[in-house]
Amino acid sequence: MTSIIPVESLKTKPFRVDPSEAPTEDIREVLFELEEAGEIIVQRVPEPYVEVMTKYGRTKKIPLGQTWHHKSCGQCGHIPGYSTSIFWLTRKLGYDYIDPKDQTSCTAWNYYASATSNVAAQGGVAMRNFAAAYETGYFPLIHCGTSYGHYKEVRHEIVHHDDVRATVRDIMSKLGKPLVMPEEIVHYSEWVHAVRDQIAQHQVRDFSDIVACVHPACHYYKLIQEDAIYDPDIYGGQRTATVSGLILALGAEVADYSTFFDCCGFGFRHILVSRDFSRSFATMRKIEVMKEEANPDVVITHDTGCVTTLDKSQFAPQAHGRNVGVPVMSDAQFAALAMGAHPYRVCQLHWHSTDYRPLLEKMGIDWEAAWIEFEKDLKRLEANEIEYLTWEDVDG
Amino acid sequence: MGSDRLLVIGAGPAGLEAARLAASLGSQVLVVEKRDVAGGMPIHENYAALTHGFRDAGEAMAELIGAVTSHPNVELRTSTEVTAVEGSVGEFTVTLSSGTGDDTVEAGAIILATGFQHFDPGRETQQYGYYEFPDVITLADAEAMLKAHNFVRPSNGEVPERVAFIQCVGSRDRQIGNEFCSKVCCGISSKQAIEVRQQVPDARVFIFYIDMRMYGYWENEIYWPAQEQYRVNYVKGIVTEILSKNGRLLVRGEDTTMGRPMEVPMDIVVLAVGMEPSLGTRKMAEMLGVATNKYGYIETPHGELDTVATSVPGVFAVGAATGPADLDDSISSAGAAAAKAVALLRGAEVTV
Amino acid sequence: MSRAAPTTTFARRPGATLAPNAYDDVPYEEKLALWEEVKADPRFPDYLYGCYECGICVAACPSARFYDFSPRKIAQAAAREDVELIFEQMNDDVWNCSQCFSCDRCPRQNSPGGLITILREVAVRHGLASSQEALEGYGRVVYKIMTTGTQVSPDMLQPDAFPDWGPDVKEVSDQLDLWRRALPPETLHTTSTGWEVSEKTLLELYLIWHYSDVMDMIEEVDEGLHMIIMDVMEETLEEAGYEI
Numbered sequence: 001m002t003s004i005i006p007v008e009s010l011k012t013k014p015f016r017v018d019p020s021e022a023p024t025e026d027i028r029e030v031l032f033e034l035e036e037a038g039e040i041i042v043q044r045v046p047e048p049y050v051e052v053m054t055k056y057g058r059t060k061k062i063p064l065g066q067t068w069h070h071k072s073c074g075q076c077g078h079i080p081g082y083s084t085s086i087f088w089l090t091r092k093l094g095y096d097y098i099d100p101k102d103q104t105s106c107t108a109w110n111y112y113a114s115a116t117s118n119v120a121a122q123g124g125v126a127m128r129n130f131a132a133a134y135e136t137g138y139f140p141l142i143h144c145g146t147s148y149g150h151y152k153e154v155r156h157e158i159v160h161h162d163d164v165r166a167t168v169r170d171i172m173s174k175l176g177k178p179l180v181m182p183e184e185i186v187h188y189s190e191w192v193h194a195v196r197d198q199i200a201q202h203q204v205r206d207f208s209d210i211v212a213c214v215h216p217a218c219h220y221y222k223l224i225q226e227d228a229i230y231d232p233d234i235y236g237g238q239r240t241a242t243v244s245g246l247i248l249a250l251g252a253e254v255a256d257y258s259t260f261f262d263c264c265g266f267g268f269r270h271i272l273v274s275r276d277f278s279r280s281f282a283t284m285r286k287i288e289v290m291k292e293e294a295n296p297d298v299v300i301t302h303d304t305g306c307v308t309t310l311d312k313s314q315f316a317p318q319a320h321g322r323n324v325g326v327p328v329m330s331d332a333q334f335a336a337l338a339m340g341a342h343p344y345r346v347c348q349l350h351w352h353s354t355d356y357r358p359l360l361e362k363m364g365i366d367w368e369a370a371w372i373e374f375e376k377d378l379k380r381l382e383a384n385e386i387e388y389l390t391w392e393d394v395d396g
Numbered sequence: 397m398g399s400d401r402l403l404v405i406g407a408g409p410a411g412l413e414a415a416r417l418a419a420s421l422g423s424q425v426l427v428v429e430k431r432d433v434a435g436g437m438p439i440h441e442n443y444a445a446l447t448h449g450f451r452d453a454g455e456a457m458a459e460l461i462g463a464v465t466s467h468p469n470v471e472l473r474t475s476t477e478v479t480a481v482e483g484s485v486g487e488f489t490v491t492l493s494s495g496t497g498d499d500t501v502e503a504g505a506i507i508l509a510t511g512f513q514h515f516d517p518g519r520e521t522q523q524y525g526y527y528e529f530p531d532v533i534t535l536a537d538a539e540a541m542l543k544a545h546n547f548v549r550p551s552n553g554e555v556p557e558r559v560a561f562i563q564c565v566g567s568r569d570r571q572i573g574n575e576f577c578s579k580v581c582c583g584i585s586s587k588q589a590i591e592v593r594q595q596v597p598d599a600r601v602f603i604f605y606i607d608m609r610m611y612g613y614w615e616n617e618i619y620w621p622a623q624e625q626y627r628v629n630y631v632k633g634i635v636t637e638i639l640s641k642n643g644r645l646l647v648r649g650e651d652t653t654m655g656r657p658m659e660v661p662m663d664i665v666v667l668a669v670g671m672e673p674s675l676g677t678r679k680m681a682e683m684l685g686v687a688t689n690k691y692g693y694i695e696t697p698h699g700e701l702d703t704v705a706t707s708v709p710g711v712f713a714v715g716a717a718t719g720p721a722d723l724d725d726s727i728s729s730a731g732a733a734a735a736k737a738v739a740l741l742r743g744a745e746v747t748v
Numbered sequence: 749m750s751r752a753a754p755t756t757t758f759a760r761r762p763g764a765t766l767a768p769n770a771y772d773d774v775p776y777e778e779k780l781a782l783w784e785e786v787k788a789d790p791r792f793p794d795y796l797y798g799c800y801e802c803g804i805c806v807a808a809c810p811s812a813r814f815y816d817f818s819p820r821k822i823a824q825a826a827a828r829e830d831v832e833l834i835f836e837q838m839n840d841d842v843w844n845c846s847q848c849f850s851c852d853r854c855p856r857q858n859s860p861g862g863l864i865t866i867l868r869e870v871a872v873r874h875g876l877a878s879s880q881e882a883l884e885g886y887g888r889v890v891y892k893i894m895t896t897g898t899q900v901s902p903d904m905l906q907p908d909a910f911p912d913w914g915p916d917v918k919e920v921s922d923q924l925d926l927w928r929r930a931l932p933p934e935t936l937h938t939t940s941t942g943w944e945v946s947e948k949t950l951l952e953l954y955l956i957w958h959y960s961d962v963m964d965m966i967e968e969v970d971e972g973l974h975m976i977i978m979d980v981m982e983e984t985l986e987e988a989g990y991e992i
Contacts, residue, residue: 015518015527023573071935073899076942080902080931087933099935101946104897104953112847114883115868116890116969119790121960128952149849161790171959175952218848225521225852236527237518258641261523263810267846273885275912277846281810293641315914348931353916374930381929388937389930521853522804570797570857606802636807636853650803650820657807 015237017057017230024226026058030159031181039165040158041180043134050194055226055240061184062194063141065095068133069188072144073105074304081348082307083143085332086188088346091391092339093198097141102132108150109305113269119157123168126154131177140182141191145303148187149219152227155181185227187220189302192331193229193242196249203250204340205363210252212334213296213326214243215286215310217303218263243302243331250338255294259285265313266305275313282313288323297359299328314354327356343367344374345394398487400741401426402734403503405478405680408436409723410715411509412460413730414737419469421738426501427464427472428492430676434461434472436511441536444543446723447580447587448614453543481506481683485710485740505710505737506684508694509730510676512716515566515574515669523637524565524667531645531662532638534565534669535584542591549663556599556663559592560647561585562635563605567670567720574691578670579720582609585668586622593626602629602660604649633658638665671720684711693719704733712737771835779835785870786826786834786863795862799823805851805860817844819851819860826863834867839878842867875968887973890966895980897953898942902928951988954981 034040045061054060067090075082090097107125111117133140142148157164158181169179192199221228221240231241234248244254265281267274287310290296299310311328318324333347343349343365349356350371360367377393380386386393402418404411407429415425433439435457438446443453464470473494480491488503514536517526526532530551533541541547549556563585567578582605589601603622608630610619622628635649644661651658673681673692681688687695687707694713698705704712712733715726771779786792805819806812812819822841825833842864851860871879883890893899907918920927928937935943957963958981967974985991 013527015516017518021519023571071943073893073942076936077898077900077902078905080928080933080936083936084931084933099933101935101944102949103943104945104949105893105899105942107893107897107899109899110890110893112865114886114890115865115872115879116883116965117962118869118960118965121956121962124956124960125953128956132949156794157791160794164790167960171956174959175955177952218850222852223849236525238523238525238528256640258639258646260639261637261808261850263846263848263850265810265846266848267810269843269882269886270846272889277811277814279912280814285810285813312910312913315916316912345930345932350927351916351920353914377930378923378926381926387929388934389932391932394932521855523853564802564855568800569855571853571855606800632801632803634802634804634855636804648807650806652801652803652806652820655818657812659807 014232016232017053017237019057019059022056022058022226024056027155027159028183031183034159039179041134041178043130043139043180043182045183046139052190052194052229053231055228055230058226060190060227060229062186062190063139064191064195065097066138067095067097067141067191068136068138069097069099070103070106070129070133070140070142070144070147071099072147072304073109074308075143079304079307079348079351081333081346081351082304082330085330085336085341085347086143088336088341088394089192089195089199089332089339092202093195098136098138100132100136103129106144106147106150108146109268111150112146113272119164120167120171122150123154123158123164124171126151127158127168127172127179127181128175128177130180130182131172133182134178134180139186141186141188143188143304145187145217145219146305148185149223151185152224155185156224187242187302189220189242189331190229192335193245196246196335199246199335199339200249200251203338205338205365207250207252207338207363209362210298210359211255211294211296212247212252212298212300213255213257213290213294214247214260215264215299215301215306216240216243216260217301217306220303243300246331246335247300250335255296257290257293259289262286264301264306264309266309268305271305271309278309279313279316282309283317283322283324286310287314287326290326291323296326297362298334298356299326300331300334301328302331311353325354327352327354327359329356337363337365342373342394343370345377345389350374398483399502399504400424401501401503402505402507402737402741403428403488403490403501404507404509406436406509406511406676406717407434407472407474408509408511408715408726409438409457409460410511410717410726410730411436411507412464413727414507414509414714414734415464415470415472416460416467417731417734418738419464419467421734423469423738423741425470426503427470428476428478429472429474430477432475434464434474441514442540442543444539444591445587447583448617448722448724450587478680478683488710504741505712507730507733507737508677508680508684508686508706508711508713508717509715510680510717511674512671512677512720513674515672517565517667517669519572520565520667521569521571522565522635524562524635524665525638526667529638529640529645532665532667534667535581535588536669538588538666542588542595545595547592547595554663555596558660558662559589559599559601559664559666560635560660560662561589561601561603561666561668563603563668564634565667565669566672568606574670574672576691576720577609579609580722581668581670583614583618583722585666586610586618586628588666589628590618590622590626593628600629601626602631602662604631604633604635604647606632606634671716673717677717684708686711686713693717704729704736710740771832771839774835776831779831782838782870782874783829783831783834785873786866789866789869791862791866795859795866796823796826797856797858799827799856799858802855805854805858808850808853810846810848810850811844815844817841819845822860822863822867823854823858838867838871839876842871843878843882872969873965880969883969887970890970890973891977894957894962894966894977896941897945897950901938901940901942903939947984951984954985955990957981
């Protein structure tokens with residue numbers, strides 16, 4: 001061992017960003033200018049909000065309550081414990097929200113898969129949803145990473161191309177709606193990040209033995225990157241802090257692996273019609289690398305496609321003796337479990353494929369007893385004693 | 397003319413050379429340096445050998461500093477900052493602040509030699525993790541280790557087996573806003589690659605580049621020897637990201653000439669960080685009302701035939717205060733500015 | 749009329765020793781017209797500046813690891829305005845892209861993924877055979893999203909559609925009604941849509957499809973699909989007093 005390392009002093013220097021050196025415009029300022037010019041309405045972030053730091057050191061407002069939950073196709077359709085956990089966390093922390101029926105998909109999954117749409121239509125769909133939120137006075141909180149990324153693209157087109165803005169405004173006026181853009185485009189995982197300390201305060205299960213690998217969602221931090229949350233204390237400010245920040249707050253270990261930045265393999269069209277690609281990529285570039293290098297108890301991610309691809313892709317490779325078998329869930333489900341949520345009534349883990357039971361055991365959860373409870377619910381539903389499982393059933 | 401004194405702001409290579417030449421031509425020169433020692437970046441950042449002649453940086457700078465401080469026409473004030481400037485060509489009134497208080501001096505002309513700073517790799521848009529991984533270092537960090545003959549992995553003090561240089565970090569990058577080429581990094585990386593091979597003969601050294609920019613004699617003095625004599629591997633392709641695997645760094649990029657993705661382990665990765673205008677350059681430009689370009693460098697708006705006059709009469713800029721510059725450029729521009737400033741102080745028409 | 753590529757573009761595979769261009773039978777003017785349409789997209793200037801072949805996009809690209817696909821070649825072909833090569837890419841490569849936008853870290857600020865979005869869109873708008881092939885088996889998803897406003901529905905989880913997802917898919921599909929009722933959020937009790945979307949909302953969505961010419965694009969790639977979607981929409985729109 002050599003005792004003197006000349007650059008050591010530099011290494012202890014924490015990374016600090018200066019927003020005045022940001023290489024991009026602050027789109028919020030441009031939005032306010034457009035509002036001033038009467039071109040657009042900007043929906044303000046309601047109070048109370050938490051201020052977080054984004055990639056270039058700017059501050060972003062994350063609303064705590066009065067949120068309008070823009071749901072996700074894949075979450076609601078195939079992994080409904082994902083959405084349910086987001087709602088459950090919101091209720092548990094005592095914040096007011098709307099789960100709207102006046103909401104469509106952003107339709108970006110289809111757009112990225114098939115290109116059977118165009119700028120005007122995508123703008124129309126986005127602005128219709130934003131107008132619907134505005135009409136309620138609640139602020140959009142976007143559940144899907146792709147919706148979040150795509151809406152930022154749409155915002156760019158509407159702000160910077162007068163003709164696109166005119167076309168979309170025309171469509172909106174035919175629907176009898178104003179052209180409204182939220183002040184911030186906020187992903188639910190940013191809300192989770194903003195309230196992570198509150199979640200930790202309500203934590204009832206010990207996660208100190210849990211080792212998690214994080215998969216950050218491409219459409220969260222690569223597609224229009226300046227809106228994503230960063231923190232000098234997490235990865236030295238060099239990777240997005242979202243998700244990792246929550247896991248650390250809950251006392252679990254975040255284990256690194258060498259394909260952290262790799263996509264999950266979802267591919268939009270591939271997951272539907274060319275799954276050999278998605279499966280191979282998810283297995284060989286993500287799960288196997290995590291297992292070999294970190295051997296995690298769980299993979300935590302924050303987007304619809306990532307949970308689906310990483311979880312479902314682990315079945316078929318077993319036939320080839322591949323080194324798979326790590327349960328996958330969202331940060332919202334992970335946080336809910338920490339706060340004592342029921343693994344089936346709330347987190348709905350029976351919709352997941354890869355075996356999550358060893359993880360639950362490590363968390364101190366008796367999954368067998370929990371399943372018996374849930375089966376009783378199912379029996380009552382089957383017998384039409386109750387029409388639906390309600391929040392009261394869950395909390396009682 | 398009010399004052400026949402020349403004020404040089406900044407005591408790096410360019411400022412020192414301007415002072416030396418103006419003094420030799422008979423002018424009274426005041427050199428003001430914010431840091432407590434003269435010598436600029438080669439001293440402050442512990443450069444090992446100078447690019448391109450491999451001369452020992454400390455020795456070369458000591459010679460230049462000695463020539464300036466021993467000259468009877470020169471006064472050098474270190475730990476001193478310029479805090480206000482009033483007046484115009486021929487009669488500038490300059491306030492200097494130091495630990496001992498403020499002072500006001502008169503000057504007929506000013507040479508700005510306030511230089512550059514290294515790009516902070518925390519701002520790169522690739523994923524290199526400079527602040528995450530101790531073994532990811534910059535050219536400046538590597539200079540310091542090479543100077544100490546202690547080129548080891550900062551994480552554990554071990555001698556590296558594989559070393560990579562990544563070019564154009566913070567340069568030629570629209571996303572960062574530094575669209576310019578920093579000019580010197582290809583040469584300095586290659587020079588350092590040679591030094592690494594000299595100090596750690598068993599190490600394999602790789603340079604990942606977009607274009608190798610080795611002008612004039614740098615080609616035969618650095619590039620070819622690095623390849624032919626020192627067996628440095630040059631790979632066309634910029635690294636996409638650096639992560640850690642099995643205690644080593646994993647470098648991921650495309651080997652573009654072979655047309656295939658690559659993932660290779662490394663023990664040390666040196667980021668060839670580019671140049672940006674120093675804080676001093678920005679502050680002085682603002683104080684003197686000198687025009688700057690969109691990157692914050694001082695403009696020399698009079699075209700190719702006048703590389704040192706700024707937008708303010710009587711104020712000249714030299715070296716890396718005007719844009720990325722190697723040592724040869726800096727010294728040459730210092731000479732040009734010194735001659736023009738002395739001519740101006742003597743009442744000559746200086747053509748701009 | 750077909751003619752040789754003008755000398756200002758890179759002729760694709762010019763020598764007799766190389767394989768013939770797979771799309772020789774398509775007139776150059778047609779290929780050029782498609783390329784002009786790509787360039788006319790409002791996003792184009794934001795997605796392509798120039799390319800110095802650094803390869804940063806390739807190592808970040810998931811598709812480049814599994815296909816003969818390179819985002820660098822997409823950007824380079826576009827930068828060179830190599831009309832013949834771009835046409836080939838529109839007919840093949842572009843459908844390999846994962847649209848993850850990992851390539852967006854380009855130092856020139858290109859977005860190869862964004863370029864591909866536009867290239868695909870033009871391919872669809874003109875009903876290129878490749879787009880029809882790429883969308884084969886995908887029609888029901890387009891139908892679902894356009895008519896219900898949600899992309900995937902719980903009842904799509906059928907064992908024959910997802911045999912590679914294991915036996916759980918069968919269990920989900922067997923228990924679907926019950927399991928959906930066991931979801932506390934009241935918008936999630938649906939089985940044929942991801943969540944419950946109100947009638948008025950759907951109507952507004954249909955109007956957006958009509959006002960933005962998306963229906964014409966669908967007609968280009970799949971007439972049958974177009975007809976079915978139109979039927980569903982017309983009924984709703986007519987009931988609400990709209991005539992499209």
